[in-house]
Amino acid sequence: MPITIQIPTALRVFTDRKSEVRANGATVAGAIADFAASYPDIRQHLYDEDGTLRSFINIYLGDTNVKNLGGLDTPLKDGDTLMLVPAIAGGSCPR
Amino acid sequence: MIVLPDSASMAIMSEGARVYPNECCGALLGTADGSGGRVVSEILPIHNGREAEEQFHRFVIGPDDFMASEKTARARGLDVIGFYHSHPDHPAIPSDYDREHALPWYSYVIVAVESGVAGDLTSWILDCDRSRFLKEL
Structure with a gap:
């Protein structure tokens, strides 16, 4: 089902500078996979080498982090809006 | 290429020294053109969301703080x-x-902070293939 995905500034270089794009999926995971298939250069920034969504990529359905809903299995309905929201992390080498 | 005014550099160094021995963190608010040029107008200190015992070598700006920084930037006519x-x-x-x-x-x-004294300050951009950082300052 068609939904909208809002793109953070840092990733718009991979979406032809679009701030939001359309995607299809019955679940959050499906919609993000559909989105990544449409813009393959973004895939490495969303998923790690094992195909798992990177830990610092958060997905909001409306105003709610899907981690507080059903995670990536959260069902979607027509017209929903997902937002990609990164957490910014880092730090000096382990000691 | 980034333009980081002395006032912003000094603010980052000052915060790094203040928060030592832990890591400080925050957002750079400013403007960007379409060809990679960017100018920092101000910094926005953000609480380090990592556990207290990890803050000496880790920081995190959580998604809620990320969205708040975007909102602050927009309200000031700037971007993160x-x-x-x-x-x-x-x-x-x-x-x-x-x-x-x-x-x-x-x-x-x-910014490097040695024994509580801020020193070298550098700036980097991730290469598109994620293999390395490119130094810009």
């Missing part, structure tokens, strides 16, 4: 163009951990 953090008793060089958690496009400013 990057982030900064400190490396207590460690060089101002990105670690593998920094690279693994970085996003492209953003500028990542790092």
Whole structure:
């Protein structure tokens, strides 16, 4: 089902500078996979080498982090809006 | 290429020294053109969301704080163009951990703080293939 995905500034270089794009999926995971298939250069920034969504990529359905809903299995309905929201992390080498 | 005014550099260094021996972090607010040029107008200090016992070598700006920084930038007619953090008793060089958690496009400013005194300050951008950081300052 068609939904909208809002793109953070840092990733718009991979979406032809679009701030939001359309995607299809019955679940959050499906919609993000559909989105990544449409813009393959973004895939490495969303998923790690094992195909798992990177830990610092958060997905909001409306105003709610899907981690507080059903995670990536959260069902979607027509017209929903997902937002990609990164957490910014880092730090000096382990000691 | 990033333009980081002395006032912003001094503010980052001051915060790095104040928060030592832990890592400070925050957002860089400013403007960006379409060809990679960017100018920092001000910094926005953000609470380090990592557990207290990990803050000496880690920082995190959680998604809620990320969205709040975007909202603050928009309200001031600016964009979030990057982030900064400190490396207590460690060089101002990105670690593998920094690279693994970085996003492209953003500028990542790092200030080294040695024994509580801020020193080198550098800025980096993640290469598009995630393999390395490119130094811009």
